[in-house]
Amino acid sequence: MGDFSMELNEDQLQLQEWVHQFSEDVIRPAAEEWDEREEFPFPVVEQAAEVGLYSWEFLANGMMGDKTGLTLPVAIEELFWGDAGIGMAIMGSGLAAAGILASGTQEQVLEWVPQCYGDAGDLKIGAFCASEPDAGSDVGGYRTRAVYDEATDEWVLNGTKAWITNGGLADIHVVVAVVEPELKSRGHASFIVPPNTPGLSQGQKYKKHGIKASHTAEVVLEDVRIPGSCLLGTKEKLDERIARVKEGKSGNAQAAMQTFEATRPAVAAQAIGVARAAYEYALEYAKEREAFGRPIIMNQGISFMLADMAVEIDAARWLTWRAAWLGTHQGFKNAEGSMAKLKAGRVATWVTERAIQILGGYGYVREYPVERWHRDAKIHDIFEGTEQIQQLVISRAISGLRIE
DSSP states (O other): OOOOOOOOOHHHHHHHHHHHIIIIIIIIHHHHHHHHSSSSSSHHHHHHHHTTTSSSHHHHHHHHSSSSSSSHHHHHHHHHHOHHHHHHHHHHHHHHHHHHHHHHHHHHHHHHGGGEEETTEEEEOOEEOOBBBTTTSSSSGOOOOOETTTTEEEEEEEEEEEEEETTTTTTTEEEEEEEGGGGGGEEEEEEOOTTOTEEEEEEOOOOSOOOOTTTTEEEEEHHHHEGGGBSSSSSHHHHHHHHHTTTOOOOHHHHHHHHHHHHHHHHHHHHHHHHHHHHHHHHHHHOOOOOTTGGGGSSHHHHHHHHHHHHHHHHHHHHHHHHHHHHTTTTOOHHHHHHHHHHHHHHHHHHHHHHHHHHHGGGGGSSSSSHHHHHGGGGGSSSSSSSHHHHHHHHHHOOSSSSO
16 A cells, blocks of 8 residues: 555646646537536537547546546546536446446446447446435435346336436436335345336436536336346345345445445545636636726735635645545545545535625626536535535544434
8 A cells, every 4th residue: 555645646647637628628618508508418528438538448547547546536626627517427427337336246347337438429328326306315215126026037126216417318227226125225236227128217307506517317217127137246145235134234335325435535526626617717807807906816805715715625625635545545434535525515615606706796697607616516515415414424433423
């Protein structure tokens, strides 16, 4: 295990520059249009696929080919600096891939992860389906059922999933379902629903406050039959785990929580990208905008605000990089992944709000991008574990107590 370093290596610096350039040249010019359209930005994602940014290889190199853990956060920050909605459209399939990596066998990973992306000219999309209309933070409250049909070696899925990135639009849906209801979150398993499987449909598509270029919808499962091989992991392993839990022994981590824990530093990096975009814009604006005969940055009221924004963004980034490094090495000790996500979500919401303040009336109109960044920032306080869920995870970790 190497020592933690915040110095990026040559490959990471090149990657940072490459993704930044793509964000500047391709994503930023398209951001306003797709925010207004509220549709999945297929042409932009196609361009990302052409350069290799939207691909399972890119994800694999970032997640597994990196001993520092910093490659993915660095790339994601630059992507979301470009635009959070389009960034989410490019990264959303990674959630499905992470779900497969967390629970699948090697054969399943090789078979299904590439199908979450496809190729340039033949785009595919993945969706990770965990939350439900009455159970977002409450993972133990999931109701979507998976029942095994021994006669046909099939699983039958029924239920509704809510707030699903790429839901219904995706080719591959990874669905967390309840196998043993009395065991609550310990009775879950993850399943692959292959393309064009009968019974899976898109429910309502949500009209959102922010990240509008990312498609978010309900996924409805009505007697969805999938082959036994679509259970992530193996039936033997699942049966063993269920038996252990029933005997009062500890089971493995919940299927949904395994995925979220792995992706929290990445979500924190998204928030930092949005915060940095707003900070940089507000800083330039404050240097150029004159009031009372001098640039407004010459007023302490403005300059101190910008100083605080710079401090908060750096603090969030270091927490995120530490969490990413720990996740790659010995794992989290005091819920460092949740710490990073909590801090970065708060910072993005606060920094983008301050950016609007610095621009004044201009900050509030759509002609300028800061109001969009403010709308995009807020979701980072909510998805993949709300601010309060992160506080709960952290308080349990630091106290060793089951705080409710």
